[in-house]
Amino acid sequence: xxHIHLEDGAFTLQxxxxxxxxxxxxxxxxxxxxxxxxxIDSKTITIAAMCATASFAIFQVNIPLFGGVHMNLTPLIGxxxxxxxGGAIVLIVNILSAAIGHGGWGxxxxxxxxxMTEVFFAYGTYKWLGKTKVSAFARAxxxxxxxxxxxxxxxxxIILISGIQGVTQSRxxxxxxxxxxxxxxxxxxxxxxxxxxxxVSYIKRVRPDMLQGAKTLV
Amino acid sequence: MSEIDQRKGLILFGGLVFMVIAFSLAAYLxxxxxxxxxxxxxxxxxxxxxxxxxxxxxxxxxxxGNPVYYAAILIALxxxxxxxxIKGR
Numbered sequence: 413x414x415h416i417h418l419e420d421g422a423f424t425l426q427x428x429x430x431x432x433x434x435x436x437x438x439x440x441x442x443x444x445x446x447x448x449x450x451x452i453d454s455k456t457i458t459i460a461a462m463c464a465t466a467s468f469a470i471f472q473v474n475i476p477l478f479g480g481v482h483m484n485l486t487p488l489i490g491x492x493x494x495x496x497x498g499g500a501i502v503l504i505v506n507i508l509s510a511a512i513g514h515g516g517w518g519x520x521x522x523x524x525x526x527x528m529t530e531v532f533f534a535y536g537t538y539k540w541l542g543k544t545k546v547s548a549f550a551r552a553x554x555x556x557x558x559x560x561x562x563x564x565x566x567x568x569x570i571i572l573i574s575g576i577q578g579v580t581q582s583r584x585x586x587x588x589x590x591x592x593x594x595x596x597x598x599x600x601x602x603x604x605x606x607x608x609x610x611x612v613s614y615i616k617r618v619r620p621d622m623l624q625g626a627k628t629l630v
Numbered sequence: 631m632s633e634i635d636q637r638k639g640l641i642l643f644g645g646l647v648f649m650v651i652a653f654s655l656a657a658y659l660x661x662x663x664x665x666x667x668x669x670x671x672x673x674x675x676x677x678x679x680x681x682x683x684x685x686x687x688x689x690x691x692x693x694x695g696n697p698v699y700y701a702a703i704l705i706a707l708x709x710x711x712x713x714x715x716i717k718g719r
Contacts, residue, residue: 417666417667417670418670418674418676422674422676454714454717454718455718457714457718458711458714458715458718461707461710461711461714461715462711462715464707465704465707465708465710465711468703468704468707469704469707472693472694472695472700473691473692473693473694474665474666474687474691474692474693474694475691476687476689476690476691478654478658478663479658479663479664479665479666479668479669480664480665480666480669481666482666482694508703508707509694509695511699511703512694512695512696512699512700512703513694513695513696513699514694514695544635544639545635545636545639546635546636546638546639546642546643547636547639547640549640549643550636550639550640550642550643551639553643553646553647554642554643554646557646557647557650571674576674576675576676578676579674579675579676580675581674581675585675586673586674586675589661589672589673589674589675590673590674591657592657592660592661592673593657593661593669593670593673594657595653595654595656595657595658595661596654596657596658596661596669597654598650598653598654598657599650599651599654599655599657599658600654601650602647602650602651602654605643605647605650606647609643
């Protein structure tokens with residue numbers, strides 16, 4: 413949901429490379445983890461393919477709320493696929509998004525890091541809340557809110573650290589503007605949280621085995 | 631699993647959602663009505679482009695990027711899903 417919606421050229425080449433390197437290292441760790449464990453079974457591959465398709469499909473749709481916002485189902489990817497498979501899915505979705513002209517190619521690294529933050533923290537919160545007696549709906553919803561909130565924080569941090577080329581605005585003004593933007597984004601996060609909660613509680617009722625896929629890889 | 635614990639969880643989640651929506655509405659009212667790109671440009675002080683690209687869409691929903699490429703990639707992904715699903719059964 414948090415997405416650095418800037419064209420190529422907004423970040424300097426140095427920062428584009430830095431975020432790409434971080435993203436590639438993280439994806440490398442994810443792939444290593446996948447190969448190191450029991451391997452990836454056909455059920456997880458199916459879930460990953462469906463998550464990537466759903467995320468890509470919904471991410472490109474501009475929702476006419478608050479003037480225009482996006483959803484990308486990254487917390488759902490984290491909950492269903494787990495952080496390892498989820499990391500690979502968000503990279504694929506970001507590459508495909510750039511391919512159709514939604515976001516710059518140079519921004520893929522930074523956006524993958526933002527989305528991976530959402531995936532990791534949504535998964536972590538969902539698992540952590542599993543120790544409590546909270547329903548699957550509330551668990552998934554809360555995990556989504558936390559994941560997306562931290563994704564927004566990651567987005568703000570990446571932009572503030574990188575700076576924007578050709579802009580005279582101070583970092584403080586940028587922080588203020590980005591905080592408002594993140595605030596608006598969180599409105600959609602609330603909707604996404606309810607949606608994810610419903611999807612996860614439905615899956616838990618009809619196909620509980622699908623929610624165990626992530627366990628095997630972590 | 632007790633019903634009271636589940637209800638407590640739902641109430642907490644509901645409270646969290648309402649709080650987030652309230653903050654979001656406040657942020658929206660402060661920043662004003664604008665599209666996502668405009669909001670980004672405004673937040674970062676990037677000069678606005680002279681002419682905003684106007685896309686009609688359906689009920690205000692529209693596709694970011696090239697719709698033809700979007701459809702082509704989506705169809706390819708759906709086909710991959712079907713293949714993976716059938717092979718994995």
